[in-house]
Amino acid sequence: xxxxxxxxxxxxxxxxxxxxxxxxxxxxxxxxxxxxxxxxxxxxxxxxxxxxxxxxxxxxxxxxxxxxxxxxxxxxxxxxxxxxxxxxxxxxxxxxxxxxxxxxxxxxxxxxxxxxxxxxxxxxxxxxxxxxxxxxxxxxxxxxxxxxxxxxxxxxxxxxxxxxxxxxxxxxxxxxxxxxxxxxxxxxxxxxxxxxxxxxxxxxxxxxxxxxxxxxxxxxxxxxxxxxxxxxxxxxxxxxxxxxxxxxxxxxxxxxxxxxxxxxxxxxxxxxxxxxxxxxxxxxxxxxxxxxxxxxxxxxxxxxxxxxxxxxxxxxxxxxxxxxxxxxxxxxxxxxxxxxxxxxxxxxxxxxxxxxxxxxxxxxxxxxxxxxxxxxxxxxxxxxxxxxxxxxxxxxxxxxxxxxxxxxxxxxxxxxxxxxxxxxxxxxxxxxxxxxx
Amino acid sequence: xxxxxxxxxxxxxxxxxxxxxxxxxxxxxxxxxxxxxxxxxxxxxxxxxxxxxxxxxxxxxxxxxxxxxxxxxxxxxxxxxxxxxxxxxxxxxxxxxxxxxxxxxxxxxxxxxxxxxxxxxxxxxxxxxxxxxxxxxxxxxxxxxxxxxxxxxxxxxxxxxxxxxxxxxxxxxxxxxxxxxxxxxxxxxxxxxxxxxxxxxxxxxxxxxxxxxxxxxxxxxxxxxxxxxxxxxxxxxxxxxxxxxxxxxxxxxxxxxxxxxxxxxxxxxxxxxxxxxxxxxxxxxxxxxxxxxxxxxxxxxxx
Numbered sequence: 001x002x003x004x005x006x007x008x009x010x011x012x013x014x015x016x017x018x019x020x021x022x023x024x025x026x027x028x029x030x031x032x033x034x035x036x037x038x039x040x041x042x043x044x045x046x047x048x049x050x051x052x053x054x055x056x057x058x059x060x061x062x063x064x065x066x067x068x069x070x071x072x073x074x075x076x077x078x079x080x081x082x083x084x085x086x087x088x089x090x091x092x093x094x095x096x097x098x099x100x101x102x103x104x105x106x107x108x109x110x111x112x113x114x115x116x117x118x119x120x121x122x123x124x125x126x127x128x129x130x131x132x133x134x135x136x137x138x139x140x141x142x143x144x145x146x147x148x149x150x151x152x153x154x155x156x157x158x159x160x161x162x163x164x165x166x167x168x169x170x171x172x173x174x175x176x177x178x179x180x181x182x183x184x185x186x187x188x189x190x191x192x193x194x195x196x197x198x199x200x201x202x203x204x205x206x207x208x209x210x211x212x213x214x215x216x217x218x219x220x221x222x223x224x225x226x227x228x229x230x231x232x233x234x235x236x237x238x239x240x241x242x243x244x245x246x247x248x249x250x251x252x253x254x255x256x257x258x259x260x261x262x263x264x265x266x267x268x269x270x271x272x273x274x275x276x277x278x279x280x281x282x283x284x285x286x287x288x289x290x291x292x293x294x295x296x297x298x299x300x301x302x303x304x305x306x307x308x309x310x311x312x313x314x315x316x317x318x319x320x321x322x323x324x325x326x327x328x329x330x331x332x333x334x335x336x337x338x339x340x341x342x343x344x345x346x347x348x349x350x351x352x353x354x355x356x357x358x359x360x361x362x363x364x365x366x367x368x369x370x371x372x373x374x375x376x377x378x379x380x381x382x383x384x385x386x387x388x389x390x391x392x393x394x395x396x397x398x399x400x401x402x403x404x405x406x407x408x409x410x411x412x413x414x415x416x417x418x419x420x421x422x423x424x425x426x427x428x429x430x431x432x433x434x435x436x437x
Numbered sequence: 438x439x440x441x442x443x444x445x446x447x448x449x450x451x452x453x454x455x456x457x458x459x460x461x462x463x464x465x466x467x468x469x470x471x472x473x474x475x476x477x478x479x480x481x482x483x484x485x486x487x488x489x490x491x492x493x494x495x496x497x498x499x500x501x502x503x504x505x506x507x508x509x510x511x512x513x514x515x516x517x518x519x520x521x522x523x524x525x526x527x528x529x530x531x532x533x534x535x536x537x538x539x540x541x542x543x544x545x546x547x548x549x550x551x552x553x554x555x556x557x558x559x560x561x562x563x564x565x566x567x568x569x570x571x572x573x574x575x576x577x578x579x580x581x582x583x584x585x586x587x588x589x590x591x592x593x594x595x596x597x598x599x600x601x602x603x604x605x606x607x608x609x610x611x612x613x614x615x616x617x618x619x620x621x622x623x624x625x626x627x628x629x630x631x632x633x634x635x636x637x638x639x640x641x642x643x644x645x646x647x648x649x650x651x652x653x654x655x656x657x658x659x660x661x662x663x664x665x666x667x668x669x670x671x672x673x674x675x676x677x678x679x680x681x682x683x684x685x686x687x688x689x690x691x692x693x694x695x696x697x698x699x700x701x702x703x704x705x706x707x708x709x710x711x712x713x714x715x716x717x718x719x720x721x722x723x724x725x726x727x728x729x730x731x732x733x734x735x736x737x738x739x740x
Contacts, residue, residue: 337578365477
């Protein structure tokens with residue numbers, strides 16, 4: 001039994017072609033070493049169909065199969081979808097914690113404590129002005145001082161309340177911008193739907209769309225920062241994306257369901273934005289605590305300042321000094337030397353109002369501290385997961401250089417095989433059967 | 438095998454350099470601001486405690502002002518009371534001298550003139566002001582307690598002027614001089630002004646009964662009022678002592694609260710400086726290591 005004479009050429013050729021394609025893939029990897037979301041690819045080499053030789057041995061009649069070289073079966077991307085899911089979960093949590101920390105830090109900044117210009121020092125100055133009035137109960141200047149200190153205090157409360165309102169409004173505006181029909185969510189969802197369509201077609205044509213898959217995964221990573229995402233891979237290659245706690249999937253095949261209603265349970269940045277402004281949320285909590293400080297201030301001072309209320313309004317936004325200097329009351333009897341009222345109001349220092357305010361500062365500090373700690377912890381976890389993902393999918397230049405060398409050498413060796421075959425055939429064609437010539 | 442890629446290396450290097458720099462910046466901020474609490478989130482309890490302590494410190498400052506004001510008030514009173522006391526002693530000496538029977542009516546009339554003048558000076562002393570406030574008018578501090586001249590009626594009230602010496606603690610700084618001076622002859626209350634007017638009357642009239650009274654009932658009534666004045670002086674003196682004690686107590690409190698505030702809020706410079714140097718070294722090491730590691734790859738060795 002003989003074998004086809006030219007088979008060796010075909011085998012060498014298959015080696016040349018396969019090594020070349022593997023080199024191309026290596027080149028693609030190197031070119032995309034720094035592309036965001038890129039997964040390294042590999043050419044999967046497979047041996048060709050062997051030629052059956054029924055009886056290679058004339059003596060035993062034993063058959064064999066002659067290998068016919070190599071072919072590239074497909075290009076795969078090296079990716080671990082379990083790590084993707086982990087990464088996205090952590091990314092949602094981190095993004096939520098960062099958003100919360102950022103807004104609360106802004107709120108903390110508005111308090112401007114501890115400083116010599118915060119509300120605590122205005123409160124202290126207000127009590128001191130009553131102490132001064134108690135020393136000179138009949139002094140117009142001391143009364144002016146009380147009114148001025150009261151106005152500064154009320155002004156500081158008004159201003160802080162306004163700043164907290166502004167932060168709340170900004171948080172609401174951020175949510176609206178991101179979820180609007182032209183916003184980030186809609187934008188990413190549209191692109192994913194388009195990619196779903198392209199991927200489906202490529203899969204039908206049995207052409208693994210590695211780069212499209214990478215782009216889709218990158219978009220899903222970005223969506224995961226906005227809210228929790230759950231990805232269900234369908235047999236046709238499309239992904240169904242559940243987004244936050246929206247009732248319907250955000251992307252289903254090539255269909256986009258957006259806008260939908262989310263709640264603070266949506267997770268991610270959007271969940272955090274909703275949670276911050278929700279009734280009973282951290283920002284609302286700070287505002288109502290500040291209102292309680294203002295109400296406490298107004299009621300405790302007014303209860304002692306019996307002739308006419310000293311403060312009008314009982315929220316931080318509305319509190320104002322309601323008296324003129326001439327109406328400031330320093331004694332209950334109205335005598336010029338009496339100072340019982342001034343002493344009683346000065347004695348409110350360190351009382352419920354001061355404690356409510358310093359409690360509020362402690363509260364905002366704890367909230368920011370907690371949010372920042374959570375952020376740091378999640379950041380560390382996310383970095384670890386991202387590292388694992390990179391370890392699987394990232395392009396290592398050292399590895400690619402090694403592959404480059406081995407494929408290049410493989411190519412050279414295949415070419416050398418071809419030369420050897422050629423020389424063998426030359427021997428056969430040119431030099432055989434010419435004995436005696 | 439856990440693969441390490443170039444992106445991972447640059448990523449983690451950047452993270453490490455960033456965190457080293459963040460720590461360095463924090464130490465530098467603590468050193469340059471002199472504060473270890475720059476925002477409540479650095480130490481929520483410490484921040485709120487520092488606000489409480491600062492307010493307490495401001496309170497101590499204003500109590501110190503009040504106490505010093507009170508001391509000035511009682512010292513002003515003290516001067517006036519001493520003047521009144523001196524005048525009364527002089528009247529008493531005159532009475533004793535008038536009683537020895539060797540004086541002519543002219544002498545007695547001259548004495549009456551002097552006693553009248555002393556009475557006026559006592560009323561003037563009673564009208565002493567501190568910082569524009571009459572110190573012996575009770576809480577009617579803008580009203581002169583005694584009109585000059587014949588009218589001896591007290592114009593003030595029985596209220597007490599007080600100064601705060603601490604949270605919820607006050608000291609009465611005014612002395613109720615009217616309890617000793619009284620409302621004069623019209624009231625017939627046996628108080629100083631009434632007695633003085635009676636003495637002048639007895640001296641001027643020069644009757645035997647009058648002369649007799651000078652050294653008996655008048656002298657007795659005067660002595661009893663001098664004793665009353667002494668009581669007033671001593672209670673005024675004890676108010677001064679109480680206020681001065683309060684100054685000492687407030688100073689001690691101030692220094693302990695300042696200490697507590699400083700240890701809560703201020704940077705421990707020695708500690709922060711050491712931390713700063715350590716972090717600086719760590720940062721430089723991170724930069725140096727990154728610079729040499731990140732540059733390396735297989736490419737450097739392939740020919």
